[in-house]
Amino acid sequence: MKRAITELFNRLRFKHKLFLSYLIVIIIPIIVLGVYAYKQSEQMLKIQGIGGIEKNVDTISGGINGSIERYNHSVQTIVYNKTFQKIVTNDYRDLVNLSYDLKEYLSPYFTMMTNLDKEIDEIKFYTQTYVPEYGESVQLASRVSEEQWYKEALKGTGSQWFSDNGIIVVSKFPQFSNDKDTNIVYMRINEASLFNNVAALAKDDTVIITDKQGRIIYSNQQASAAADKPVLNTAQLSALKEGVIDFGGAKSYLVKKPVALTDWTIYCIVPAAQLTQNAGSIINATLIIIALCILIVLIIIWIFSKTMLRRVLSLNSLMKRVEIGDLSMRVRSESKDEIGELTNRFGSMLIRLNEVIDELFRNKIVQKEAEFKALQWQMNPHFLYNTLSFINWKALRSDAHDISHVVTTLSKFYRTGLNRGDNIIPVQDELEHVRCYIEIIQTMRENSFDVVYDIDEAVFGYKTINFILQPLAENAIIHGINRKESGRGVLRITAELSGGKVVFTVEDNGNGMPPEAAKTLLESQSSGYGLKNVKERLQLKFGSDYSIVVESEVDQGTRMKIAIPA
Known part of the structure; x- marks a missing residue:
């Protein structure tokens, strides 16, 4: 019905909607006043009185429900806590780990809950497993096996509320297919705190709360007795029907209201004379x-x-x-x-x-x-590998081991770089690719500079696009180390996980450059495969937020960083 009316309204033109709005504005006051005048004399006192009672009871029920929902949440947070499940099922290889969880996790957690919520008097586990008892926090179920609340708790599900010399809420820990033992979390709530707002809301009314067995768990009948009102017992209370009743020889109204989250029932009895004392005139x-x-x-x-x-x-x-x-x-x-x-x-x-x-x-x-x-396949890989293998064989026969090392490294360099035409390779292969390049350059330069690798092995489990580190290393050697005027050059390669990203850093201790020159490195197109190409490939693959960051100061060296999503 609502959907049909909405569709009809949406089909109307603007002027029709405006006309309809004025029509509704005129009709509403007439209808409201007419219905009100007709019903006023007949229903005024009854509606006002019963409505006030029901509203008061709803407020009481809502307050109790709010508290119960909060404690239900607290209990369910405990039973679905993996560490607590592990403790009550004794899922430990030795008592050392169990003792550690009890002292360092369970006790602080319980202390925190009781300190944050002063209405919680006590929290403990009752377990049927062979968990050693731990003070008042963990106890064997045999201690309470004969208690009526415990027997009922074993049959029920979810959070269950009982009256046991006070108000308690219990819940069973989840049981898996091979788990025959039942473990229970037990939380005792301060009764006076739980019902602290009932007395204030009840005022002069008689309010009684019973559990599902009809037992009274809260009553302000002591105050009613002081005001010469009768005191009802459980049997008398269960015999009463909602509506008009005779209470202590006077006409009264009884309203019953179930507490939604429990099997409790609220009884509110208000004298009829009290309902009419503040009634206004028509x-x-x-x-x-x-x-x-x-x-x-x-x-x-x-x-x-x-x-x-x-x-x-x-x-x-x-x-x-x-x-x-x-x-x-x-x-x-x-x-x-x-x-x-x-x-x-x-x-x-x-x-x-x-x-x-x-x-x-x-x-x-x-x-x-x-x-x-096209850049990758400018050379024939098979021809290149065969030629390098032949040179390596010749070098070994001639005992030219340094040449053999360079050729082998060069072969590995191109093998990891070309990667059979795929541009997505493991991070480990990309690091091996730049390592081969640096070894070749060191051999050609007779080890005129040092290289430091600081690699976190955790990055080996991720992948990246290829050919992103070699251009950085090449720029660091050509524009940094080769131009160093004094001292020995140092090239540092770093790879680490940081903030959900794999971060590569290529750093040299060369002469550095001003910020304008550093910016030019990323904007200008070099004759080979330069930093501009790397920057564009990173942004095409991962988005505009990913690029190369160049940090450099004159006489302080240059640091280039690349970050990719892990």
Whole structure:
């Protein structure tokens, strides 16, 4: 029904909606005043009185429910805690680990809960497993096996509430397929704190709360007895029916209300004379209703006016977001009027615009991948490997082991770099690729500089695009170490996990450069495969947030960083 009315309203034109809004504004006060005048004399006192009682009982029930829900949550947090499940099932190889969890986890946790919530008097586990007892916190179930609440708790599910010289809530730990033992968390709640707001809300009313067995767990009948009201026992209370009753020789109203989260029942008894003592006259009530109707009329007019403008303002807001570059949103309206048509046309235009941009972006990626593939396969890999193998064999026969080492390293360099045409390789292979390059350069330069590797082996479990570290190392050697005027050059290669990213760092102790020169390295196109190419490939693969960061100061060396998502 509601959906049909909404669809009909959406199909109406703007002028029809405006006419309908004025019509409703006129009819509502007439209907409200007419119905009220007819029902006033008959229902005024009864509705006011019973409504007040029910509201008061609802408030009491709501307050108790709030507290019960909070403690249910606390208990369920405990039973689904993996460490606590491990403790009660004694899932340990030795007592050392059990003792550690008891002292360093369970005790501080219980202490924290009782300190944060003063209404919690006690928390403990009752276990059927062979867990050693630990003070008052962990005890064997045999201690309470004959208690009535314990027998009922074994049959129930979820959080269960009982009255056992006070108010307690218990819950069973989850049992798995091979688990025959039942373990229970037991929490005792301070009764006075749990029901502290009942007395204040009850005032002069008689309020009694019973559990599912009909036993009284709370009552303010002591105050009722002092006011010469009768004191009801369990049998008398269960015989009462909701509505008008005879309570101590006087006509009274009884309201029953179940507590939603437990099997408790709230009984509230109010004398009939108390309900009528503050009743107003029909004239005063009529004036109040008229004032309320006028207020409602004003509110409805304001709501309708704002409704008409809200979608226009919303569409304007969406256009502003598109204006500043946010093209990812989806715009759609179910309304059939002019504003809805305008909104849907704007949404269709935005979808088409995104399709065009996506198509251009994909073409750019394809172009860059094609250029990189062409760079990889400029030389024939099989011919290259065969030639290097032949040179290595000749070098070994001639006892030229240094030449053999260079050739073997060069072969490994190209093998890890080309990677059979794939541009996604393990991080370990990319690090091996740059290591081979540096070894070749060191051999060619007669080890004129030192290399330090600081590699966290945790990065070996991830992958990256290839050919991103060798250009950095090449730039560090050419523009940093080779230009160092004094002292021995040092090249440092670092790889680590940081903030969900794999971070590579290439650092040299060369002469450094001013910030303008460092920026030029990333913007200019070199004759070979330079830093600009690496930067573009990183941004194409991982997004504009990922690039090369160059940090350099004159006479302080240069540090280049690359971060990729782990």
